[in-house]
Amino acid sequence: MQHFEDSVYKLIVETSTNLPADVRVAIKAAQEAEDRATRAGLSLSTIATNIEMAECNVSPICQDTGMPTFVVHTPVGANQIVMKAAIRNAIARATKDGKLRTNSVDSLTGSNTGDNLGPGTPVIHFEQWEKEDVDVRLILKGGGCENKNIQYSLPMEIEGLGKAGRDLDGIRKCIMHAIYQAQGQGCSAGFIGVGIGGDRTTGYELAKQQLFRRVDDTNTNEDLRKLEEYVMDNANKLGIGTMGFGGAVTLLGCKVGVANRLPASFFVSVAYNCWAFRRQGVLLDAATGELKEWIYPQGSELPMNAGSEAGEVEEVAATDASERREFRMTMPLTEEQVRELRVGDIVILDGEMHTGRDALHSYLIDNDSPIDLNGGVIYHCGPVMLKDDNGWHVKAAGPTTSIREEPYQGDVMKKFGIRAVIGKGGMGAKTLKALQEHGGVYLNAIGGAAQYYAECFKKVNDVHFLKEFGIPEAMWHLQTEGFAAIVTMDSHGNSLHAEVEQSSREKLEQFKAPVFK
Ligand SMILES: O=C(O)C[C@H](O)C(=O)O
Ligand code: SF4
Structure with missing residues (x-):
C-alpha cells in the first residue's frame, strides 16, 4: 500500500x-x-x-x-x-x-x-x-x-x-x-x-x-x-x-x-x-x-x-454598455459615490479592501476596529492563503454567503462608516434599511469564482485576528486592482434579491396542481 x-x-x-x-x-x-x-x-x-x-x-x-x-x-x-x-x-x-x-x-x-x-x-x-x-x-x-x-x-x-x-x-x-x-x-x-x-x-x-x-x-x-x-x-x-x-x-x-x-x-x-x-x-x-x-x-x-475566453466578461459588459452603467472607484469610498449607484450598475474597485465574515462581524458589534474603516469596503470572504519567504499570498478568494451577517451588518456599517459590503446571495430588510439611512451599497460578486477574484488581489498589506479567528475568518487587508461586482442592493431602497424572491414565490404556485396521481 x-x-x-x-x-x-x-x-x-x-x-x-x-x-x-x-x-x-x-x-x-x-x-x-x-x-x-x-x-x-x-x-x-x-x-x-x-x-x-x-x-x-x-x-x-x-x-x-x-x-x-x-x-x-x-x-x-x-x-x-x-x-x-x-x-x-x-x-x-x-x-x-x-x-x-x-x-x-x-x-x-x-x-x-x-x-x-x-x-x-x-x-x-x-x-x-x-x-x-x-x-x-x-x-x-x-x-x-x-x-x-x-x-x-x-x-x-x-x-x-x-x-x-x-x-x-x-x-x-x-x-x-x-x-x-x-x-x-x-x-x-x-x-x-x-x-x-x-x-x-x-x-x-x-x-x-x-x-x-x-x-x-x-x-x-x-x-x-x-x-x-x-x-x-x-x-x-x-x-x-x-x-x-x-x-x-x-x-x-x-x-x-x-x-x-x-x-x-x-x-x-x-x-x-x-x-x-x-x-x-x-x-x-x-x-x-x-x-x-x-x-x-x-x-x-x-x-x-x-x-x-478570459476577458469576455468585460467584452460583453462593453457591448451592452448602453443599458449597463459602469463605475471605477478607488477605496475608501465617499457617501456621495455610493448614493450615485443603482441596482444593476457594475462597480470596479481599486485600493485597499478588507475581508470580514462571521467572527469579525460579531466582534465589531462590541469592540473597536483595529483599523480606520471610514469609507471602507468589507468583503465577505474567507480566502485560501499561503505564506512563503515573501509573506502571504491569496490563493483563492470568492465571496461567502452574506445573509449570515444580517443581524450585524447595518449596525456595523453605521458604527464604523463603512460604505460598501461585497458578498453573494444578498441581504435582508434590516441591511437594506441601513443602506438607505446611512448611504451604503451591497455588491454581489460571483460565488465560487475564487481564482477569478484572487487575481485582483495584488498584495497582502496586513492581517488582523489571524491567531484568534484562523485564516478564513481573519481580517485581511488586501491591495486590490480591478475587482468587479454588481450592485444588487442600493441606497434607494432597491434590492434585486427581494425582487427575485418575490417573483419566484409567485411562480412556485404554478406547481400546486397534482402531477403524479
Ligand atoms: O465559506 C465560504 O467561503 C463560502 C461558503 O461556502 C458559502 O457559500 O457561503
Ligand atoms: S461555490 Fe459552493 S462552496 Fe463555493 S461559495 Fe458557492 S456555495 Fe460556497
Whole structure:
C-alpha cells in the first residue's frame, strides 16, 4: 500500500481544482441557454473562466473546499485502519499546499485546527465489496450550499404549494420548494440530491449519496426517473437563475434515491450542491495503492473556453454598455459615490479592501476596529492563503454567503462608516434599511469564482485576528486592482434579491396542481 497516500493526495487535488467533465457539460449547456449579455449570462462566463483558471493554476475552484467526504470500497480483508491514517495524512498535506482551505473549526471555541483534521473531519465511510480493487470517492461540498439543504416530514403544508401527502406528488412538491428556498444563496445554478425515506440522519446521507451519481445517468427506478425528468423540465421556470440574479437556468441536475422508512416517518431530504460540484473518484490497486483509473470523466477532456475566453466578461459588459452603467472607484469610498449607484450598475474597485465574515462581524458589534474603516469596503470572504519567504499570498478568494451577517451588518456599517459590503446571495430588510439611512451599497460578486477574484488581489498589506479567528475568518487587508461586482442592493431602497424572491414565490404556485396521481 506504499502508494495509497499519494493516490489519495492526487484525488484531493484533482477534486478541488478540476471540475469533472459531466459537471462541465451541464454548465456549458446553461451558458448556451442563457443570454450572454444578461447578469446571469455574465456570471456564467465568469464561472467558465474560473473553472479554466483553477485547472490551469492547480488551485481551488472555490475557496470553500468544503467538508471532505470520502466513500471507500475495499476488498474483504483490506486494512481500513491503515487507509484511514493515509487519508488523514493526504488531507493535511493538501491543506499545507493550499489545495484545501483550513476548514475544520472547533464548534465551541471557534479555533481552527489548521490542517483540516479534527473530531468529525474528514468524513470517511468504508464499505467492503467482492471486487479486487479499492474504490475511493470524494466530494468537497461547501458550507454555503450545505446551509441550503432542507428536510421535509410528510404529510405537511408547503408554502406556495399547499398540501403535500405521503406520495410521489408530495415528494415532487418538496423538491420544487427546496429549489425555491435555496434562491441564489447556494451559488445557483445548482445540483440536488434527494433522499426519500430513511430516518432524519440516513435520509440526508441518502440525499448526499445521490451526488455521487453521474450528472448524465438515468435512474433505473421508473417512478424516480419520471420525477427527476419532471424536476429538470420545470425547475428553471422558477426564474431564480445563476447567483439568484433571475434567468433561464436555475437547476443543473436532479438525482433521487429511495430507502425504506418507519411507518410513522416519511422524510424527504434534499442536499443542495452549488455549481462548483466537486466530486471525483479513483480506482486503486489493492496491493500497492497505485492509481489505476479515474472514476468520473476528467475536466481536462472538456475545455470550458469555447466562446468564453478570459476577458469576455468585460467584452460583453462593453457591448451592452448602453443599458449597463459602469463605475471605477478607488477605496475608501465617499457617501456621495455610493448614493450615485443603482441596482444593476457594475462597480470596479481599486485600493485597499478588507475581508470580514462571521467572527469579525460579531466582534465589531462590541469592540473597536483595529483599523480606520471610514469609507471602507468589507468583503465577505474567507480566502485560501499561503505564506512563503515573501509573506502571504491569496490563493483563492470568492465571496461567502452574506445573509449570515444580517443581524450585524447595518449596525456595523453605521458604527464604523463603512460604505460598501461585497458578498453573494444578498441581504435582508434590516441591511437594506441601513443602506438607505446611512448611504451604503451591497455588491454581489460571483460565488465560487475564487481564482477569478484572487487575481485582483495584488498584495497582502496586513492581517488582523489571524491567531484568534484562523485564516478564513481573519481580517485581511488586501491591495486590490480591478475587482468587479454588481450592485444588487442600493441606497434607494432597491434590492434585486427581494425582487427575485418575490417573483419566484409567485411562480412556485404554478406547481400546486397534482402531477403524479
Ligand atoms: O465559506 C465560504 O467561503 C463560502 C461558503 O461556502 C458559502 O457559500 O457561503
Ligand atoms: S461559495 Fe458557492 S461555490 Fe463555493 S462552496 Fe460556497 S456555495 Fe459552493
